[in-house]
Amino acid sequence: MELTVSNSVSNGVAAEIITKDKVGLNPRNGFVSMEGLNKLQPKIVTGDCGYILEDVPHLSDYIPHLPTYTNPLQFNPAYSVVKQYFVDIDDTVAQKVVVHKNGPRGVHFRRAGPRQRVYFKSDEVRACIVTCGGLCPGLNTVIREIVCGLHHMYDVKRVLGIVGGYRGFYSKNTISLTPKFVNDIHKRGGTVLGTSRGGHDTKKIVDSIQDRGINQVYIIGGDGTQKGAAVIFEEIRRRGLNVAVAGIPKTIDNDIPVIDKSFGFDTAVEEAQRAINAAHVEATSIENGIGLVKLMGRYSGYIAMYATLASRDVDCCLIPESPFYLEGPGGLFEYIEKRLKENGHMVIVIAEGAGQELLSENLRSTDQQDASGNKLLQDVGLWISQRIKDHFSKRSKMAINLKYIDLMYMIRAVPSNASDNVYCTLVAQSAVHGAMAGYTGFTVGPVNGRHAYIPFHRIIEKQHKVVITDRMWARLLSSTNQPSFLCTKDVIETSSKTENNLRNC
């Protein structure tokens, strides 16, 4: 049953909070409380003209009568002169910016930034930071900016570093993070806290949070990490703890939905350029030279797509979302032959997750997983190099020279570039403002260029993938002139599968 719970006024627009079920309503603030419910229901506020706010939880949703305090930023000389520094309580960020005259205004998220009132006294805050999943350029910058943001903006002195990912909560000692400790860490790749896959034990993690008296938890990591953060938040809320949980999305693969992109993505694309240049130099220096570059991208081919678009030297880009085939008319071998005849050389970029279905036909399929449950992939770069070499040596008279560059880990072990560093600062400060303001159970990130607080359920509901029926992939195809490897039937099937996954482009 859909139910209107209460009305509030948002930017002069009457807005109503709606839940799916009457059970669990908190009569004090009209929000959804968890009594009788296993999971927190989405907080949805609707307004005129199809306006929808997908709001994030707040500590006051389940803890009554929490005291609030004047935001200390008000007295900070850096900010006191800034006009409208505090974000208006009703500011929201639109998920969809391309709209039609009579179309609905669509889904919005709460705008990130400092609020007039905060829910924590500075000297009572005991924060912790953890990094989980694979490495990504910028992890150290985010850690640094959370520590400095808490310290310099909110005068928070006690920040703990959890060592070695989720399992570090219950199996390792913490380290004390001070502005002095983090001062130079942004110049290094990796994460000073260490990271891991697997080891998520919700009960032990929340016990540790409770035992250490932590009341702000900053969790930096990818889609798996955000799922872990969501269950930690659920457990914290179930225990009624006054602890804010903030997720900071880290995905070099760009596989997290809703947000524009993560820190580290630009750095990875830039780093990939160097290898593509090398592959191009090698390929152009020898007769029928082929430069093959493998990049990261387990399920999402964004790094490969953007590296290709940025480079202009790439003749073919292969990603997990776009199935391809090798033999016969319209296949990869035919295209390679054509390019070599036309140009005398070619460059191929392949994402690690591309063509996995072809590999498992040829090799014994391994169903191995890593400690987090992610499928372990077979090496498509080596496989395709061999197949190309075999094809041209056995079945064609054309002698080729193939050079394979495996760039996988090179693009993520580096420190973040300038634009990613700026991103890291904004995302870290936004997370700090959100937690101080009492928001919890959120991931922070840019949505159409504006930072917003996004509820966990929206971040973890699906993976963000390249939509090959979108304009961006068409731009790539027209830039490389490679075959689409698709027949009309495939296009129709792909369109219907990805219909709900479309973004503005």
Ligand SMILES: Nc1ncnc2c1ncn2[C@@H]1O[C@H](COP(=O)(O)OP(=O)(O)OP(=O)(O)O)[C@@H](O)[C@H]1O
């Ligand atoms: N569904 C889940 N519930 C609870 N914890 C999870 C879940 N999925 C993953 N995790 C935990 O999150 C952490 C990181 O997950 P994972 O290794 O999948 O990396 P990630 O965060 O997706 O980053 P990336 O894939 O970008 O490297 C691991 O410690 C893992 O145990």
Ligand SMILES: O=P(O)(O)OC[C@H]1O[C@](O)(CO)[C@@H](O)[C@@H]1O
């Ligand atoms: O070898 P690891 O550390 O598990 O990381 C590899 C994975 O990390 C990712 O970059 C995601 O972080 C994937 O593209 C890749 O499959």
Ligand SMILES: [Mg+2]
């Ligand atoms: Mg992941």
